[in-house]
Amino acid sequence: QSVLTQPPSASGTPGQRVTISCSGTYSNIGRNTVNWYQHLPGTAPKLLMFSDDQRPSGVPDRFSGSKSGTSASLAISGLQSDDEADYYCEGWDDSLNGVVFGGGTKLTVL
Amino acid sequence: EVQLVQSGAEVKKSGESLRISCKGSGYRFNTYWISWVRQMPGKGLEWMGKIDPSDSGANYSPSFQGHVTISADKSIATAYLQWSSLKASDTAIYYCARHKYSDSSVLDYWGQGTLVTVSS
Numbered sequence: 407q408s409v410l411t412q413p414p415s416a417s418g419t420p421g422q423r424v425t426i427s428c429s430g431t432y433s434n435i436g437r438n439t440v441n442w443y444q445h446l447p448g449t450a451p452k453l454l455m456f457s458d459d460q461r462p463s464g465v466p467d468r469f470s471g472s473k474s475g476t477s478a479s480l481a482i483s484g485l486q487s488d489d490e491a492d493y494y495c496e497g498w499d500d501s502l503n504g505v506v507f508g509g510g511t512k513l514t515v516l
Numbered sequence: 517e518v519q520l521v522q523s524g525a526e527v528k529k530s531g532e533s534l535r536i537s538c539k540g541s542g543y544r545f546n547t548y549w550i551s552w553v554r555q556m557p558g559k560g561l562e563w564m565g566k567i568d569p570s571d572s573g574a575n576y577s578p579s580f581q582g583h584v585t586i587s588a589d590k591s592i593a594t595a596y597l598q599w600s601s602l603k604a605s606d607t608a609i610y611y612c613a614r615h616k617y618s619d620s621s622v623l624d625y626w627g628q629g630t631l632v633t634v635s636s
Contacts, residue, residue, distance in 0.1 A: 408560065438621070441621065441622050441623070443561070443623070445561070449628075450611060450626035450627060450628055450629060451553075451561065451611065451613075451623075451626055452626070453616075453622065453623060453624050456616065456622045456624075457622070462624065492560075494560065494561050496561075496563075496621060496623070497621055498620075498621040502577070502578065503575060504563060504565070504566075504575065504576075504577050505551060505563035505566070505577075505621045505623075506563065507553075507560060507561045507562065507563060508560070509560045510560035510561065
């Protein structure tokens with residue numbers, strides 16, 4: 407059981423907007439920023455969003471992040487077939503004194 | 517260009533020891549923490565622990581404390597993940613990743629992964 411909770415799956419059609427949620431507690435999301443990773447099978451995970459809503463260089467602005475209280479969200483607009491991947495939220499947990507991940511959300515582009 | 521290059525796939529038997537490596541290049545290795553992350557077959561990412569290469573100080577997830585050892589040799593810009601006695605349940609892909617900032621969990625660069633297969 408992961409410390410951060412994500413829906414196991416999400417889906418959308420090309421061009422749609424989809425949102426992936428990430429729920430935590432005060433000791434992680436409530437006190438620290440949230441990061442998101444995109445993971446394609448057989449490849450290294452890729453940093454997609456950091457510090458709640460900051461995009462690394464090269465990540466298109468179709469991807470956006472937000473946080474409120476103990477929950478965070480990743481939104482993908484203008485969905486493309488290349489976006490089909492697993493998405494993970496992640497943050498620091500002060501109680502565990504370590505990094506925690508969500509269980510991952512498998513995004514399917516229909 | 518920042519790169520983390522991991523050692524190759526391993527096939528081991530239960531009870532054997534193993535050390536896998538992660539070599540950093542393109543940046544000052546001792547300035548950035550390195551974490552190790554496990555992905556078991558068909559499962560999600562799990563943080564195992566991290567090391568500060570400047571002083572080799574490591575801390576571990578409670579789930580992995582006592583079962584693995586994380587170390588680093590800053591003179592050759594390499595971090596290690598080590599087992600003294602493997603179990604079949606250690607079969608997984610292991611990734612190393614660099615922390616973008618000190619005191620931050622942001623993992624900005626990742627190694628390509630090392631597949632470890634342990635047979636019973």
